[in-house]
Amino acid sequence: MAKKGAKKPAKLTRVSPLKPDLRGASRLVQSRIHAGLRSATLSNRSMLRFASSAMLVILALAFVALWLGGYLPTVRQSVTDFKQDRLMAMGFTVERIDVTGEGRLNENDVRAAVGIYEGDYFFGADLKRAQRNTESLPWVDRAVVRRLWPNRIVVQLVEIEPYALYQTNGTVYLTAHDGRIIAPLSAANESVASRLRIFTGVDAANHAVSITQILEQFPAIWDATQSLTRHASGRWDLHFAEGMVLRLPVGDEAEALQRFNSVKARLGTDYGVIDLRLGDRLTLTAKTASEA
Incomplete structure (x- = not known):
């Protein structure tokens, strides 16, 4: 039993000379490990950035070298040929x-x-x-x-649907609606030409539509017309199957045809030329012996 008033012994803390404060040592080691890992990570990233930069520089230098040497088209063609060969080997060909x-x-x-x-x-x-x-x-x-x-x-x-026949320099051509020449008339397409009129004269093929539209208003006259000749002044002559020629004025074709249509039945076919160019009269010329 302890004596009253005696001092308590001091609490002793065992300290090993080999293991001083282990908790402090552990934190120090861990911090150093983390610092090393961060350093290693930064080092790897730097290396990757350096490698990427170096690769870009190499590619740029290679591109410049190919461009200066004029080899870029050859390289592109080689790549294209390789791709094409691979696709053709896979069956992408025209059959x-x-x-x-x-x-x-x-x-x-x-x-x-x-x-x-x-x-x-x-x-x-x-x-x-x-x-x-x-x-x-x-x-x-x-x-x-x-x-x-x-x-x-x-x-x-x-x-193209043939619209007319155009005769120039001794050759007859099939022409389109807009005056385009399709092909020369031949035995192979005579069946197509049998229902078409022949147009001759100055720029006749390009004006065939306009005169045809007027003549179609007078079916009897249009059916009797075999060919049409356009003059430099822009006027037309109609050539009928019986050898008669009808001369039309410039610009008043419909009115002239109407006058002719009203007297056509009384005139018969004994005339070589019927001239309608004057608005107030109709001039008749008898057939010559060769035309009769």
């Missing part, structure tokens, strides 16, 4: 070319104008050039050339 609407055209001529053949690269077909070439063919008004997945090229043609 069929269908042509529709070539009633008056030879299909082989159309195919030659299109310029796309079986075995060609499907995506490399130049459709715009094929369309231009096809529309330059006789009889073709419009052409549509398109790809049809997975391996077909389709060519659709809209042909």
Whole structure:
């Protein structure tokens, strides 16, 4: 039993000379580890940035070298050829070319104008050039050339409808509504020409529509007309099947035709020329012996 008033012994703390304060040491070690990890991370990022920069510099130098040396087109072509070869090996080639609407055209001529053949690269077909070439063919008004997945090229043609026959320099041509020459008249298209009128003279093909629209108002006169001649002044002569010539004025064709239509039945066919150019009179010329 302790004596009253005696001092309590001091609390002793065991301190190992080898392990002084372990908690402080642990925090120090951990902070150093974290600092090392951060340093390593920063070092890796810096290395990546450096490598990326170096790669960009190398690529830029390579590009400049190719450009200065004039090799860029060759490189691009090589890449394109490689891609094309791979796609063609996968089956992307033209296997069929269908042509529709070539009633008056030879299909082989159309195919030659299109310029796309079986075995060609499907995506490399130049459709715009094929369309231009096809529309330059006789009889073709419009052409549509398109790809049809997975391996077909389709060519659709809209042909020109012949409107008239145009005779110049001893040759007769089929012409379109707007005066365009379609093709020379031949045995192959005579059946088309049988219902058409012949237009001759100065710029006659380009004015065929305007005079035809007037004459169609007088069916009997139009049916009897075989050919029409346009003069430099712009006026027309109508040539009838029986050899009679009807001379029209400039600008008053409808009125002159109306006057002629009212007396036509009484005139008969014994006249070589009927001149309607003067508005207040009708001049008749008898047939010559050669015309009778």
